[in-house]
Amino acid sequence: MAEAELEEQEREEEDYRLDGEVVDAILQATEDNDATRLAALMEPLHAADIADLLEQVSGHERRAILRLWGREIDGDILTEIDESIREEVIASLPPEVLADAVRELDSDDVVDLIEDLEEPQQAQILGALDEPDRMAVEKSLSYPEHSAGRLMQREVVTAPAHWSVGQTIDFLRKAEWLPDQFYHVILVDPAHHPQGNVTLGRILSASRALKLSEITEPEFRTISVYQDEGDVAYAFNQYHLISAAVVDDDERLVGVITIDDAMAVLDEEHEEDILRLAGVGDDSSISDTVLETVRQRLPWLMVNLLTAILASGVISIFEGTIQKLVALAVLMPIVASMGGNAGTQTLTVAVRAMATKSLTESNVWRVVRREAIVGLLNGLAFAVVMGVVASFWFSGPHLGIVIALAMVINLVVAALSGILIPLALEKLGADPALASGTFVTTMTDVVGFFAFLGLASVMLL
Amino acid sequence: MAEAELEEQEREEEDYRLDGEVVDAILQATEDNDATRLAALMEPLHAADIADLLEQVSGHERRAILRLWGREIDGDILTEIDESIREEVIASLPPEVLADAVRELDSDDVVDLIEDLEEPQQAQILGALDEPDRMAVEKSLSYPEHSAGRLMQREVVTAPAHWSVGQTIDFLRKAEWLPDQFYHVILVDPAHHPQGNVTLGRILSASRALKLSEITEPEFRTISVYQDEGDVAYAFNQYHLISAAVVDDDERLVGVITIDDAMAVLDEEHEEDILRLAGVGDDSSISDTVLETVRQRLPWLMVNLLTAILASGVISIFEGTIQKLVALAVLMPIVASMGGNAGTQTLTVAVRAMATKSLTESNVWRVVRREAIVGLLNGLAFAVVMGVVASFWFSGPHLGIVIALAMVINLVVAALSGILIPLALEKLGADPALASGTFVTTMTDVVGFFAFLGLASVMLL
Numbered sequence: 001m002a003e004a005e006l007e008e009q010e011r012e013e014e015d016y017r018l019d020g021e022v023v024d025a026i027l028q029a030t031e032d033n034d035a036t037r038l039a040a041l042m043e044p045l046h047a048a049d050i051a052d053l054l055e056q057v058s059g060h061e062r063r064a065i066l067r068l069w070g071r072e073i074d075g076d077i078l079t080e081i082d083e084s085i086r087e088e089v090i091a092s093l094p095p096e097v098l099a100d101a102v103r104e105l106d107s108d109d110v111v112d113l114i115e116d117l118e119e120p121q122q123a124q125i126l127g128a129l130d131e132p133d134r135m136a137v138e139k140s141l142s143y144p145e146h147s148a149g150r151l152m153q154r155e156v157v158t159a160p161a162h163w164s165v166g167q168t169i170d171f172l173r174k175a176e177w178l179p180d181q182f183y184h185v186i187l188v189d190p191a192h193h194p195q196g197n198v199t200l201g202r203i204l205s206a207s208r209a210l211k212l213s214e215i216t217e218p219e220f221r222t223i224s225v226y227q228d229e230g231d232v233a234y235a236f237n238q239y240h241l242i243s244a245a246v247v248d249d250d251e252r253l254v255g256v257i258t259i260d261d262a263m264a265v266l267d268e269e270h271e272e273d274i275l276r277l278a279g280v281g282d283d284s285s286i287s288d289t290v291l292e293t294v295r296q297r298l299p300w301l302m303v304n305l306l307t308a309i310l311a312s313g314v315i316s317i318f319e320g321t322i323q324k325l326v327a328l329a330v331l332m333p334i335v336a337s338m339g340g341n342a343g344t345q346t347l348t349v350a351v352r353a354m355a356t357k358s359l360t361e362s363n364v365w366r367v368v369r370r371e372a373i374v375g376l377l378n379g380l381a382f383a384v385v386m387g388v389v390a391s392f393w394f395s396g397p398h399l400g401i402v403i404a405l406a407m408v409i410n411l412v413v414a415a416l417s418g419i420l421i422p423l424a425l426e427k428l429g430a431d432p433a434l435a436s437g438t439f440v441t442t443m444t445d446v447v448g449f450f451a452f453l454g455l456a457s458v459m460l461l
Numbered sequence: 462m463a464e465a466e467l468e469e470q471e472r473e474e475e476d477y478r479l480d481g482e483v484v485d486a487i488l489q490a491t492e493d494n495d496a497t498r499l500a501a502l503m504e505p506l507h508a509a510d511i512a513d514l515l516e517q518v519s520g521h522e523r524r525a526i527l528r529l530w531g532r533e534i535d536g537d538i539l540t541e542i543d544e545s546i547r548e549e550v551i552a553s554l555p556p557e558v559l560a561d562a563v564r565e566l567d568s569d570d571v572v573d574l575i576e577d578l579e580e581p582q583q584a585q586i587l588g589a590l591d592e593p594d595r596m597a598v599e600k601s602l603s604y605p606e607h608s609a610g611r612l613m614q615r616e617v618v619t620a621p622a623h624w625s626v627g628q629t630i631d632f633l634r635k636a637e638w639l640p641d642q643f644y645h646v647i648l649v650d651p652a653h654h655p656q657g658n659v660t661l662g663r664i665l666s667a668s669r670a671l672k673l674s675e676i677t678e679p680e681f682r683t684i685s686v687y688q689d690e691g692d693v694a695y696a697f698n699q700y701h702l703i704s705a706a707v708v709d710d711d712e713r714l715v716g717v718i719t720i721d722d723a724m725a726v727l728d729e730e731h732e733e734d735i736l737r738l739a740g741v742g743d744d745s746s747i748s749d750t751v752l753e754t755v756r757q758r759l760p761w762l763m764v765n766l767l768t769a770i771l772a773s774g775v776i777s778i779f780e781g782t783i784q785k786l787v788a789l790a791v792l793m794p795i796v797a798s799m800g801g802n803a804g805t806q807t808l809t810v811a812v813r814a815m816a817t818k819s820l821t822e823s824n825v826w827r828v829v830r831r832e833a834i835v836g837l838l839n840g841l842a843f844a845v846v847m848g849v850v851a852s853f854w855f856s857g858p859h860l861g862i863v864i865a866l867a868m869v870i871n872l873v874v875a876a877l878s879g880i881l882i883p884l885a886l887e888k889l890g891a892d893p894a895l896a897s898g899t900f901v902t903t904m905t906d907v908v909g910f911f912a913f914l915g916l917a918s919v920m921l922l
Contacts, residue, residue: 018818018821020821020822020823023821023822023823024823027823046680046699046700048699048700048701049699052818052819055819056819056821056823056824057823057824058824058827169665172662172665172666173665173666173667173668175666178662178666179662181660181662181703182662183644183661183662183703199642200644200661200662200665201633201639201640201642201643201644201661203665204630204633204634204661204664204665205633205634205636205639206634207634219507236724237724237725237728238507238509238510239507239509240509240721242642242644242703242720242721259703259720259721259724260701260703260720262724263697263698263720263723263724263727264698266724266727266728267698267727267731267817270728270731270735271813273735274731274734274735274738274809274812274813275809275810275813277735277739277809278738278805278806278808278809278810279802279805279806280806280809280810284810285819286810286814286819286820286824286828287819287824289831290831290834290835290838293831293832293835294835294838294839294842297803297806297835297839298839298842300802300806301799301802301803301806301839301843302846304798304799304802305795305799305843305846305847308794308795308798308799309795309850311794311795311798312791312792312794312795315790315791315794316791319787319788319790319791322783322787322790323784323787326780326783326784326787326790327780328790329776329780329783329787329789329790329793330773330776330777330780331773332790332794333769333772333773333776333793333794333797333906333910334766334769334770334772334773336794337765337769337772337902337906338762338765338766338769341740341761341762341765342758342762344739344740345739345740345741345758345761345762347739348735348736348738348739348741349736349739349741349745349747351735352732352735352736353747357479357513358513358516358517358746358747358748359747360479360481360484360517361481361484362481362484362485362488362517362518363517363518363519363747363748366519367747370750370751370754371754373751374751374754374755374758377751377755378755378758378759378762381759382762382766385763385766386766389770441798445794445798449794
């Protein structure tokens with residue numbers, strides 16, 4: 001690279017992140033119908049930032065940008081575009097632009113691009129691929145959704161273990177194609193069973209005469225093609241893998257997964273956890289339309305309405321009691337709210353521990369016991385505080401004693417449901433994050449109202 | 462590697478994850494005081510799994526394992542051990558074991574190991590290092606916490622851009638030391654300014670005569686040594702980086718960050734987000750003691766108690782109204798609960814979008830407007846449902862109309878506070894996840910009770 005080019009590159013570093021001024025300039029150029037200026041503004045942007053830009057502008061602005069500049073869209077940009085607008089963008093592209101864009105991609109990127117598309121768009125993209133690439137993609141699509149088989153790329157660099165470093169380098173220099181990024185040469189036997197990894201750094205620093213089998217990594221893990229992608233991401237993070245060989249049922253090498261894909265999965269899994277805990281559809285995106293958003297959120301609000309009516313039913317049992325002592329209506333939401341909060345705390349820690357596999361058979365009962373004790377201690381602390389507050393507020397100790405007792409009961413119940421409900425969901429094969437929040441707060445509302453009003457009707461009337 | 466060793470390796474793959482039976486066998490061997498059997502059981506385990514094991518067993522069991530087997534602990538295991546038990550484990554090790562363990566680590570791992578330790582333990586570990594390593598670690602510790610400077614390793618492989626591939630390979634073969642893992646050769650000018658990256662794959666596959674400057678990567682990004690680690694992780698994920706050069710204020714190369722470290726940071730950032738949203742201290746761990754857990758959770762429960770009392774204060778304004786119509790006490794938690802849920806949904810999507818930088822100046826008002834419309838539509842839907850339910854439940858349309866109106870008001874307020882509160886926190890320089898949940902539910906409780914009871918006292922009495 002010439003000195004001038006290097007300087008050019010250094011200047012580009014300044015364009016590190018999509019900033020507001022650039023976006024404004026792009027929208028202005030679009031509004032002015034100035035294709036040349038638009039192209040000049042888009043040119044220095046990274047594919048991922050262009051994808052973000054298309055996601056963040058309004059639908060109207062997006063269509064205008066695509067009309068003026070859509071022919072410049074390449075494979076890298078397509079793979080970065082969020083699912084919520086992917087179909088729309090693909091549909092807007094001229095067939096030859098789309099064909100060129102997908103032809104430059106590795107097989108795993110094509111799979112990622114088309115797996116959620118409708119049949120006709122899928123067929124259009126598959127049709128644009130060369131025969132061997134199309135077969136590779138179709139093979140990957142034959143593996144279950146969210147499996148290692150969907151995530152892997154089929155382009156793999158392998159060598160027999162008996163090769164020398166020199167032989168390997170000569171082979172790589174002559175290779176007709178190589179993946180864009182690869183970090184290991186995978187050693188395979190004649191039946192294509194993977195046997196070890198050699199890092200490129202070791203190959204580069206070893207003398208030509210050394211055999212590959214003498215410089216393999218001390219550890220080597222393979223991943224089954226049917227393994228869930230969440231487990232794959234966990235393994236990469238846990239064992240600091242950079243790339244991992246993927247094998248079929250006969251332990252034959254069928255592909256390789258690299259850490260950048262695993263990192264993207266880890267990010268998605270977290271997104272799912274956090275959205276599910278809040279009762280939001282896990283494919284929510286900031287660029288969804290109003291109707292999509294309503295569709296995602298309404299079902300969980302409906303579930304919440306049913307459980308809230310259930311809790312109201314508990315209150316209605318005690319209508320007579322409240323009639324006699326209206327202070328109960330004032331205080332009862334406090335007991336329920338504290339239970340809901342404490343339960344959510346426990347639930348979140350439990351769901352997170354389950355995601356990182358740190359809540360296991362060997363410590364589950366100790367953790368449950370600890371949560372129960374924590375619930376009891378927090379319950380006692382807030383029983384004292386709230387007991388004193390209520391006694392002063394309603395001039396007399398009776399209400400204070402009732403709310404103190406109800407607080408202890410509800411915080412212990414909150415702690416236990418916060419951990420036992422996600423555990424039960426996991427035992428049943430469901431995602432522990434899914435709907436846990438609703439179940440836990442239903443429990444703490446019902447128990448909170450029942451304990452407080454029930455104790456009041458027994459002790460005060 | 463001989464064929465037999467390869468087979469040995471393949472069998473080790475079976476020990477993929479820490480399973481319950483292995484843990485049981487380890488605890489049994491520990492109880493039997495059988496050091497030989499314990500060592501044999503631990504030997505095939507990965508350092509990360511051993512660290513998890515020590516975290517998951519009880520304090521008593523952990524001390525027994527460390528007594529029998531602690532001398533085997535090496536640097537890899539130490540760096541994997543969770544902060545919650547790190548001090549305890551380090552304190553239990555004989556000084557010479559600790560010294561050997563830390564001497565084998567790269568500088569970034571030593572920094573990660575000691576940055577949260579108390580002064581005396583820090584000094585003990587620094588004292589065990591060789592002079593140049595100690596200086597490297599001390600230099601890294603001089604950068605702010607959570608900065609790129611703390612995350613990077615100082616061991617970097619560089620070459621001048623004018624070198625040929627052959628020269629570079631010869632240099633690497635002669636190099637006295639090389640990092641365990643490296644993925645790029647960083648091109649530097651004589652003043653040590655980084656100018657580009659060459660992947661090891663390109664070096665391996667290019668002919669010896671080519672210059673490095675002819676095979677640099679098309680894109681090159683550097684990271685400031687003061688950049689926040691969260692932003693570093695974002696950049697790795699967004700731009701699919703594998704390693705990135707870190708530069709000081711004079712744009713001089715001072716270190717390199719690799720993707721495995723960035724992935725670990727991404728994972729921690731998510732953990733913080735999810736725990737903060739639930740009002741749990743963000744250093745919570747499943748292996749915390751009861752007292753630590755109480756200490757982490759009590760402050761947020763206290764905040765919640767204050768806000769719950771505030772909401773109760775709103776109810777007490779309407780004591781007279783409730784006295785006359787006790788059905789209000791039955792229905793009022795429904796309005797508050799629906800608002801709290803809808804607000805949490807919006808909040809979670811907003812916090813997540815802010816973490817992934819997809820909520821920006823260019824779309825923020827469109828997103829706020831969308832949330833308000835979604836709140837209105839959901840409010841109208843549940844106004845109809847709840848209006849009908851209440852009319853039948855309390856035989857007459859009046860309560861139904863009141864709860865329907867209150868529902869619309871509260872769901873719009875929920876939507877707006879769900880997005881405006883985290884935005885305001887970020888503007889103020891606070892973490893948008895922190896305490897947002899409490900603020901949002903306070904808002905929806907207060908507005909929910911006030912709207913419902915206020916409308917009731919105006920319209921029904």
